Amino acid sequence: MSGTSNSQKDQITTSQTAVMVINYMLGAGILTLPRTMVEAAKTPDVWISILISGTIILASGWIIVKLCSRFQGQTLFQFLPEITGRAIAMLISILVISYFLAISAFEIRIMAETGFYLLEGTPSWAIVMTFMWIGLYLILGGVSCLSRLYEIILPITLVFFLIAILLSSRIFDIDHLRPVLGSGITPVLKGIKPSLLSFTGYEIMLVALAYMKNQGKANKAMIAGVTVPVVIYLITVIMVIGGLSINGLEKRTWPTLDLMRSFEVQGLIFERFESLLLVIWIMQIFSTFTVTHYAASLGWSQMFNRNFRPFVFAMLPVIYLIAMVPKDINQVFNLGDMFGNVSVYLFGGVPLILLFVSILRKKGAKPE
């Protein structure tokens, strides 16, 4: 029961690592993904963009794994000073931590925003606080508890999600997806950026890899962790476009929810799936929130070499205040886009530089 989450005993398996990456990626993004992509690309071919960006993510994930496996059993925050020296390490760590905090806050805010579908009239702070307290309780259990919970909720969410979204095949029309590449490849490339944003999540490997029981399999976990969200996103985008058509979804705030609202299945206990999906998806948002909250707290604690628990508590109000800064939903979405951009540089570019530097300065062990 002790909160020593950094102890050697607190280890996670390869599948748990993969699940952690999956659960981090599958967050609030899926609710808006079809719209953001179609808005940018204006073509039904955006599913190709997802495949392309999935490949890009795999590449940057590979770099992160390469970097981390030079420092067995150490998280980013622990090995950074070795590579860059204390001052720069501090800077990068703080950047990464703020990023995690921001993502955490973003998820909280999205949940508060979608909350009105479920609970019109309940103040959002009540919704958010319950959510954060339960997250806190979980995080205090350390990384192995987090990953165990993720493994419980992943199948539940995926099964419900897939059932719900496949049931929408009754309004699916393949003509909405045709013609393939009708307007050429350029719009597809434009769709890559917004889809990259929803793939943020692989960066948790910077932390999680240190706790893996079998660090040699980190690449496997990474590939599994990226492939599943790619498939889920692919199905989502195809079904949403096929069901609503790009014209229909462009003006919807939450296109994935609206897809669920656009059909009724009679003869089942549930005719309507949107609240069900939302409720189930809250669990995914919960996992994204907890993992980022955990990573940020861990970052502080390892940077200052202090006990982990006080930081978990201290981060609660910080995340809450960040989450409540945007004034309206458009600011929230803009903020989300901004985080996505930051993530591309922070976790696409920086690890590559770090890897080069560490190879040049011969820091860390060579991975076998």
Added chain:
Amino acid sequence: MKRYLLFVLRIAVAVSLVLNTGCWSSNEIEDLSVYVGLALDVAQESKFEQGIEKQGASYPKHNMLTATVQIVPPVTGKGQKQGGTSSEQATTYINEKLTGDSLIQIFRQFALRRDRPLIGHHLKVIVVSSELAKRYSLEQIFDFVLRDNDIRPSCLVLVSHRNAFESLSTSEPGEIPAIYLAGLVKNRYRSNKIIPPVSLIKLDSRMQSGSSFLLQNVITSENEHKFSGAGIFKGSTKKWIGELNEFDLEGLSWFSFDVIGGAVKTYAHEGYTITYEPKRSNSKIIPKVQGDDISFHIKVSSEGSLMEDWSFPEIPSSEEYMRELEKLFEKQVNKQIQQVLYKMQHVYRVDVGGFNEQLRIKYPKVWNRVKEDWDETFSSIPITYEVDMNITDFGSSND
């Protein structure tokens, strides 16, 4: 002692938190008015409204539309249950009418009249009167409905020939007209005069795409309803411009959406009735582009059975006879298609047959060039068609 005091304090804080938060947004289902149907008409103040306005109960508004909501089930006193159930032939719904110029404001006006607020989760059918749709664009009329979080985009949209609220009333006891209308759409396997249901989300996507579209028309007489034909809405304005009748719809159905049921009736050379029931059909609109010239070819093939034959004396169902009848049916379908194409191209000058979709899919570049003014371009495009009918069986009797 101090410790216990603190403990009690903590408990008190926890309890008060729970009590304060209890049941914020809870609203018992029976305390809500579930409305299943919504009819939108041109402003037509009810007697009640005229009455209260005379007493000065009014707020600043232009009378632009009248909204009728159908609330089910009406509140019944619990006591009635004890008495004879057969004696009460009460209607199973209430229609409420209010007039104004903002749909949401009208809806909130209901809060002044009913203790049970309206919820739109169960809205099944929206009926718009053609009169209203002629004056205002559907985009304007449906703006609130599309924004509202309660109303589901799966809700069916119909257009009514006359007053829309009439289609929400019935003289049949026990019937809820809105649910009845929503159920009619499912009969597509029995009749090809029903177009595939247009839900709110489909309506939205069609309005966004800027193409013209159809909405099923419902006509009412003596409180009874029938689907008949479809209203045509022009893509550029989203206003009602006319309608296709049942016969046109049959023609349209052959190439625009797959026919899975219905009946094709024609007369043999001798003058007696023969009827063909299509089981499945396959249609293809093939766009052809040569240079700047666009043309379409429609290919329809259908399989079905000969279900009625009034020939007397009975002609045995021989192979030649079948081929002969097939020709007759093909001629009939050709006639239907020709008529609807004429209406589309020359009367209303709109494309509601899905030609644009096929062009977009096959020739996206050409489509991008012509999409701006498609309805006009369409009306002068040559369209050829061929129909192939196959009688595969003739029911249980073969003579």
Added chain:
Amino acid sequence: MWSILMTFIPSWKLIAQAFLLLAVPVLMILMSKVIRKSVVNTFALKPDSPSPPETEIGLANVPITGTYDSDIVTVRNAIGDQADVLIREIVISGTETRVAIVFLEGLTDSDLIDSHLITPLIHRGVPEEDRSSFHDSLSAYLTERLIPASDIKKSSDFQALVEGILFGQTGVLVEGLQEVLLIGTAKGKSRSLEEPMSEALLRGPRTGFTERISDNTGLLRRHGENGSLTLTKFQIGSRVKKILILAYMRDIADPNLVDEVTSRIQRIDIDDPIESGYIEQLIEDNVLSPFQQMQNTERPDRVIAGLLEGRVAILLDGTPFALVLPVTFSMLLQSPEDYYERWLPGSFMRLLRFLAALLALLAPALYISFISFHPGLIPTKLALSIIENRQGVPFPSFIEALIMEISIEILREAGIRLPKPIGPAMGIVGGLIIGDAAVNAGIVSPFLVIVVAVTAISSFTIPVYSAGLTLRILRFTGMFCAATLGLFGVVMFFLLICSHLVRLKSFGVPYVTPIVPYGFSDWKDLFVRVPLKIMKMRPVMFNAKDKDRRN
């Protein structure tokens, strides 16, 4: 610029909320620490004042003199005032040696004393030829030639004598002997082996444990010839001493687990562990958890199956309930029948039980959240009929459900207390009448009665009674959550339970194994029970020494 920045500075209200956000969990943590601490203090490792009331009789180290008259007085002074102590004085025939036989009435086998103690001493006595040598080796002669009993112990002080007598042995004081003979004649009343009440099976052995530990260990031994079954004996209880037996398979169970359990048992400090529930509560990991961390069972077959998986069992004298540990969540929904029936029906039953557990836990909560928060989620036709049914119900659905659930719980509790023939009848009649009357009176809606009935029936399918209790408690928590936050509350409740479960451990084994971490080998016996031929390995989670089930 400044003014734009200013707009992003959170308002006082937000800061207050953020403070609340932080303060509540801090308070909760402190509170749980206080509770935990007070719990630990209450059952401290050492009693506050070490005063096991050794002996008021003051017989410690008083030797037996061998002088018959003084010895018998000492004994009389010590325990002569006990109502059930009998002292029978006889003379060994053939000699003039006086003998006192001291025993407890009711705890000893008087037939045995008559036939194997009194008969040889009075009736046969010492034959002619031995009389001379008799006095030289009195003690040896008695045990070797005269008394035909299997269990004879010798003791030379009164302390042991008195304790022996009080435990059911028969003390034999012989004139001129500076020792006392303690003959094992204990015979407590015990009931015969019956089918366990709380864990009835259609198919499977019909025997259950009894209150006597020797019977119970015998049942385990008799289960089959088995060299590796190890029964370690502990004596616990400071005032009332009881035998506790730790059973495990020597070459299967993880030695670390055995050590851990041993050390926890040795730390038990209580006057009298009346039932194995005491043991359970004294050695469990988490006192505040609603989930049991040990499995209790009356079935020897269940214990043996547990031991073969690498688990450890604790048997206590005086109770038919053995504890099997560690336990994980999935085991609470498993029944031995799953294994006795063929694998298809076994798996089906098990899946059914998982569904039932889910229903028992969440059905009323879902009802509340649908009726009070999400009328849009119910199919339209159902919604209409619910509205009609609920018309005139004066309470919100939460109160309505609470009324019915509490009355069901009361009925169930009453059913247990009532004599056996009346119990079930009362349950049915009470349930029917209350349900029907409540609907007719318009207090509850018929739909709720269905929900409550389904919930109650579902909770009867849980094969472990204590687990059913847990679900019943949690059901009410779920209802509260649903009443506050609707479906969102239910999901939060679910997440809270899951968060608790992943943090909970039973003797080092995470409570949610083998559900997570994903491992195919242990899933073979989770939601479905695959054919026995495929289940070749023992569960990985218990870290068994011998992993192969076929050995």
